Amino acid sequence: EPEVTQTPSHQVTQMGQEVILRCVPISNHLYFYWYRQILGQKVEFLVSFYNNEISEKSEIFDDQFSVERPDGSNFTLKIRSTKLEDSAMYFCASSDVGQGNNEQFFGPGTRLTVL
């Protein structure tokens, strides 16, 4: 069964460093999402991406964040200069339809720890 994959599973970085989190969505999906979950808190929407551009982003997704689909398979989230409060689990998701009434498939997550 097709699945969303994410790498790495765990990333440890120093404050101020850049990190790139990678996702491979399901191959025929067109809509891609990043969410994050700070430990003990609820999952929060970061950004949605369709047709090679951001379609919606939350207040969390400031200038330190960027997303890219560098080739036909990968979908990346870059944090330019990490802060302690960026420590969280980051989930990638994809769906074949962009409306809110369609199932999203989640990756296993990348746990980011900023020291």
Added chain:
Amino acid sequence: KNEVEQSPQNLTAQEGEFITINCSYSVGISALHWLQQHPGGGIVSLFMLSSGKKKHGRLIATINIQEKHSSLHITASHPRDSAVYICAGGGGSQGNLIFGKGTKLSVKP
């Protein structure tokens, strides 16, 4: 502002018990998703509802659009059902989800 509220926050049950988790949502949410998050953190989609009721094995999800309320039921609960159950509203035009805080379910043998 689109919001999703879940209750209870924590739920402990004995194996075999019938379990109900509730979710209320605000105007602007067009569909309700139920998700399961395991201790390792991975999230699995269980149901997506915009009306009526859906059943998959021992799991049943219902939604009342007029009352903006949805419930997830687990029949004959089992310790392997122990997880965090999350409801999320499909509120954005691009499909981004608005999550509830989750219900941590623990089923004791």
